[in-house]
Amino acid sequence: MLTVACAAALAPSLDAHVRLITSQGYELRWGIPAKISIVINQTGSDNITDGSHVTAIQNAIRAWNQAPGSAARLIENTSAAQRARTDWPNDNLHLVYFDENGSSGYFPNGTGIVAITPVWFTASGVISDADILFNGRDFNFTTRGAYGCFDVQDIATHEIGHLLGLDHSGWAGATMYPYVDTTIILHRSLSMDDVCGLRAAYPSTNFGSLSGVVRRSNDSFVEGAHVVARDAFGRPFAASLTSSLGFFTLRGLPVGDYTVYATPLDQPVSAHNLSGPHGIQTNFQTTVFGSYSVPTLANKSIGNVSVAADTTLALGRTTDDFPLRCILGRTRAVTLHGAGLAPGSTLECSDPGVTITPIAWNWSQVSFDVTIPPDAAVGHVDLTAVNASGERSTLVAGLEITPPDPTVTSVTPSRGSIHGGEFLTIRGTNFGRGAQVVLGAKVYDEGVSGGCTVVDSTTIQLTTVRNAFGVRDVIVIDKSGVEGRLANGYEFRAVPSITTVFPSSGYAAGGTVLVIRGQDFIEGCTVSIDGVVQTAVQFASSSKLVVTTSPGIPGGPYDVEVRNPLNETANALFMYWSDPDPIVQSLDPASGPSEGGSVVTVHGANFTATCDVYFGADPDTGLGGALAGGFEFIDADTLRVVAPAFAGGARSVIVRDAFSNQAGVAAAAFEYQSPDKGGGGCAMVRTTGGDSPFRGASGFAAIALACAWLAWRARAARHEIA
Secondary structure, eight states: EEEEEEEEEOOOOOOOHHHHHHHHTOOOOOOSGEEEEEOOOOSSOTTTOHHHHHHEEEHHHHHHHTTTTOOEEEOOOOOHHHHOOTTSSSTTTOOEEEEESSTTSSSSSTTTTTEEEEEEEEOBBBBEEEEEEEETTTTEEEEEOOOOOHHHHHHHHHHHHHHHOOOOOSTSSTTOOOOOOOOOOGGGSSSSSHHHHHHSSSSSOEEEEEEEEEEOOSSOOOEEEOOEEEEETSSSEEEEEOOOTSSEEEEEHHHHHHHHEEEEEESSSSSGSSSOOOOOOOOSEEEEEEEEEEOEEEEEEEEEEEOOOSSSSEEEEEEOOSSSSTTOOOOOEEEEEEEETTTTTTEEEESTEEEEEEEEEOOEEEEEEEEEEEEEOEEEEEEEETTTTTEEEEEEEEEEOOOOEEEEEEESSEEEETTOOEEEEEEEEOTTTOOEEOOOOOOOTSSSSSSSSEEEEEEEEEEOOOSEEEEEEEEEOTTTTTTEEEEEEEEEEEEEEEEESSSSSSEETTTOOEEEEEEOTTOOOEETTEEOSSSOOOEEETTTTEEEOOOOOSEEEEEEEETTTTTTTTEEEEEEEEEEEEEEEEEEEEEETTTTTOOEEEEEEETTEEEEEEESOOTTTSOOEEEEEEEEEEEEEEEEEEEEOOOSSEEEEEEETTTTTEEEEEEEEEEEEEEEOOOOOOOOOOOOOOOOTTOOOTTSSSSEEEEEEEEEOSSSEEEEEE
């Protein structure tokens, strides 16, 4: 049978971070983590018409793929056929899909769910399918910071964490923090808790760990305590939840010194935010156990540790904007909500270089200034409130230190070919190491082949690659996730060129079928002859246009102009004649041997004694082919020729007037038969099994569906994404 749960049961013991787990306690995982296929639906959100949702989601994929120490890799399937699919429940498709009408069934009316990741798995915890669904019916999405819209990259990064098997984090600043806001984009970059969670699930190398057992003063075990390790610089590094027997392991730790403490999940993250019924106990206060060394890449036990008695003191609520962004070299005024924030309390930051200046305590909130040194390391820091009795409450990773937003002031040159190869210099401010440049459908990463080079804080250089035509924003994204953009900063130009116009002459009364071959034709381009815009233009491809000519004036040669939507043009020549074009209607016989020699009667109209007949020429260009022999003009409707030798297959027949160059074309009109023609074949049959509710999980005892969710933190109401 199938069960549906928004969280799985708590395992007997838990690794770093919080993992999605089965009711039997198995942690969810991919069987082949190095090759996790993922497909981005091409349609995307109805709020985003330029296809930029693809680049945003690719950036989210990249964030997880670049997590150090993990063997997990998401491999994007970019085939057009896969991107066109919408059958997300299919096991062989792991799709990122925008549900614009609620057809998935996961977004009931009035829900606050912004996005959801259904995860299918076997009884042993091996993931068989996972898909990411955005709630496009009830919410709006953006890739350009549009007001009141959710950032696609921010949300996609969170949901991909669920697809990889991670549950929500107890860190207020983590990517896997369970609430999202339209004003926040910092979940784009992973916290160390996210990284360590992925390391624990899919390690690619050895790390150290700290383990222990959390008890109360009466020696009873504490279940579901949030245990955190801070590094020597006061930055939170890894976390774990204790089991029913108080046991924890903090994994993914490099050699070094760490301060270990436990804090209750009693807001802003609580048991409600974890996917399933957990035994989360919160009747204790934040307690620092001490400093411990990880001397080798192995486990070190810190033994039994005890938490202090409960307190009503609490710092941080879901109504606060987490993470609270603090910018290098600046001071920010902050107000945090909570409980028991009495006058006379103090506020501490885990990083001693950060200055906290309390302004007002008001029991349910505290206001203070945060000053960040200009040379501070970016990343998350803890805040701890301490009341007059010495009781403590720590907000884990509540502040995130970032550089200032990049600004993009100019791009030189500001235009170039859609084929790429243009060397660009981007100028602005606050460009940092590890930056990305997004230009159209391409992301240029610093330091990788085909990427960009951060010359200094004001200059980035790159060489463009092929892109779709049009005017594009130039976006610089810092590795913290903050960005700057120059709107419409670069234009990919599609300068068309014409290689052939066939036929090169036509009937002045109109109706000549004219094929223009070349390159870089853009859908929506116009064609004019002698300044007259042609009304019947078929865009066959970027290298082929088919025009049924409008009436013109006999004479010429006249200018043929192809004009792309951004006014780039290409030109060629064409003539009008008073006589109608030759027309090829049928051949008798319509086949013959490849060595030639067949006497063929060509039936049609408007033939003249100056016509030539070609077999096998390119029907689009008139080039190539072989001239028929034995030409005999019977009348204006009939010609008789001897078919030339030609390779086997269906070949065109073209009647072209040698004087006017008007032509009639019959594509694939004559079948050349090879003397050794024959054959046989075999059939390949695709078989499928019978219908099953287990969706391809045959051989496993059970399958469950976990819905990993993210909630929209709102001041007046709570809205969740699962």
